[in-house]
Amino acid sequence: MKFSILNKVKRSLFLKLILLFISAYSLMILVQHAFFEFQFSAQHFKQVQRNSINYASYILDTIGVPPDTSIARQLAQKLRIAIHISGPEGFEFSTEAKLVDADAVHIPPYFDNPEIRAGFDKGVAVDIPRGAFRFLLVMEKPGEGFHHAAEVYKFTIIFFALIIIAGIYFILRWQLKPVSELNVAVTEFGKGNLDLKMQTTRFDELGHLIHSFNDMAHNINEMMRTRDRMLLDVSHELRSPLTRVKVALEFLEDEATKQRIATDIGEIEKMITEILETERLKSPYGGLILSEVDICHLIKASCESFANRQPGIRIVECPQSLILNVDEHRVYILLRNILDNALKYSKHDANPVEIAVKQKQDSITITVKDYGKGIPESELPFVFESFFRADPSRSRKSGGYGLGMSMSKKIMEAHGGSIEIDSTENVGTTVYLKFPR
Numbered sequence: 001m002k003f004s005i006l007n008k009v010k011r012s013l014f015l016k017l018i019l020l021f022i023s024a025y026s027l028m029i030l031v032q033h034a035f036f037e038f039q040f041s042a043q044h045f046k047q048v049q050r051n052s053i054n055y056a057s058y059i060l061d062t063i064g065v066p067p068d069t070s071i072a073r074q075l076a077q078k079l080r081i082a083i084h085i086s087g088p089e090g091f092e093f094s095t096e097a098k099l100v101d102a103d104a105v106h107i108p109p110y111f112d113n114p115e116i117r118a119g120f121d122k123g124v125a126v127d128i129p130r131g132a133f134r135f136l137l138v139m140e141k142p143g144e145g146f147h148h149a150a151e152v153y154k155f156t157i158i159f160f161a162l163i164i165i166a167g168i169y170f171i172l173r174w175q176l177k178p179v180s181e182l183n184v185a186v187t188e189f190g191k192g193n194l195d196l197k198m199q200t201t202r203f204d205e206l207g208h209l210i211h212s213f214n215d216m217a218h219n220i221n222e223m224m225r226t227r228d229r230m231l232l233d234v235s236h237e238l239r240s241p242l243t244r245v246k247v248a249l250e251f252l253e254d255e256a257t258k259q260r261i262a263t264d265i266g267e268i269e270k271m272i273t274e275i276l277e278t279e280r281l282k283s284p285y286g287g288l289i290l291s292e293v294d295i296c297h298l299i300k301a302s303c304e305s306f307a308n309r310q311p312g313i314r315i316v317e318c319p320q321s322l323i324l325n326v327d328e329h330r331v332y333i334l335l336r337n338i339l340d341n342a343l344k345y346s347k348h349d350a351n352p353v354e355i356a357v358k359q360k361q362d363s364i365t366i367t368v369k370d371y372g373k374g375i376p377e378s379e380l381p382f383v384f385e386s387f388f389r390a391d392p393s394r395s396r397k398s399g400g401y402g403l404g405m406s407m408s409k410k411i412m413e414a415h416g417g418s419i420e421i422d423s424t425e426n427v428g429t430t431v432y433l434k435f436p437r
Contacts, residue, residue: 017176021168025161032157049110049118056118056126056137059083065131069093082138091133105136178206182213194221238272274403277333288327288414295324295331295435299355299366302335310348311371313339317356322364324435326415334411337404338368338431345372345429363417366433375423383421384409 059079063072067085076083076095085093107119107127117127124140178200185198196217200210242265249265252258296318303313342353350371358365375383386406412419416436423429 017172018165018169022165025165029157029161045108045119046111048124049108050112052118052124052126052139053110053116053128055139056128056135059137060128060130060135063135065133067093067133067135084136085133086136087133176206178202178210182206182210185213189217194224238268242268242272271403274407277330277407288330290325290327292323293326293328293331295322295326295364295366296320296357298328298332299335299357302332302339303355305336306339306343309343311343311346311350312352313343314352314354315356316354317358319357319359322357322359324364324437326435327411330411330414334408334433335366337408338433341404342368342370342372342429342431345374346370347372361437363437364435366435367430368433369428369430371428374425374427374429375421376425377423380421380423384419 059075059081062075063083066087069085072083072085072093073095075081083093083095085091105117105125105127106121107117107125110116110118115129117125119125123138126135126137126139128135128137178198181198185196188196194217197214198210200207202210245261246265249258249261252261299315299318303315306313339353339355346353353371354367354369356367356369358367384405386403409419412433412435418432418434420432420434421429422432
């Protein structure tokens, strides 16, 4: 629990500012408390004692010894003080019924005369013996006087400190709200939501930061669109010369050379198809053609197209029939692409690639698991980027231009689903295709 709170503080600018303010305010309260304690310390308390005793002595001179209780009562009412007198033979007098005797009052002795006591207890109290009598005078009653005012002031400071801290908390939360929104926007931007734009009416530093983020997102988005348009244009332009090359290739007599060139042309055509298919999914005019499809039948058909590939494919879990409303052609392309990658990166003597279908009330998940070389953890976040290849040095025999997984993600997103990858080096890779029902 302790480490959890510390981690939250370390990661939150808002909490750091709140703690900084609380620390500063607490220090101020401690300084004020120390000041009051200093005012009532021994050095300054002597003057308080002397003045209180002098004042009490003038009152006792008026009351006299033996005391005149009627005068004592009159003075107590007039001066708003309390008087308790004890004497020989059990004599007790008190102007207030609740006033206790001197022995129950804890006040320090006077530095010039230890028989006299004066200090703060139940107000400002003075205990003076005269003759056979003992006088206790409460000069300031509890709830009155300077000492009480000082205590009230301290508690008032603490009370308003709590109110101010609460106010600062909500003000800081309101002022720093753009930081949280910006954090969410950056996370969404990192997930590929390049059309994201934050709204703000602020013109301070945080407002400028949000405007800078919007400008950055717009510029990156435009760069990506420019790249995609260029790829699309190049792909369209390449189709015509490739067709002419294929026609001319038929007249080539050297079969070995003819085969190599045909393989190269096939790879280029595959790349062009993947680029065009990805762009069609982005276009409002190239949407899905949905129909009710038996997904298990489609999986079996996809597996059959790789019947001669090692180490083979094994369907470990799939119901007899499972109908989904999907674009059959594109899901077929998706499955072939995932299975092709699984076989491509599996050793011939490894366990077969396993495919399973798991049902839930609101979704189905197609799992494709291979026992190949896996993908390094540091490269997993980039698997779905265009032209990314986990093995940049791989030969033409392994094929691919790093477009297949990007296209697979676009197909899943177009269906309202998701694709995830879990991989461990030298153990294998598992792909999860989640379709909504």
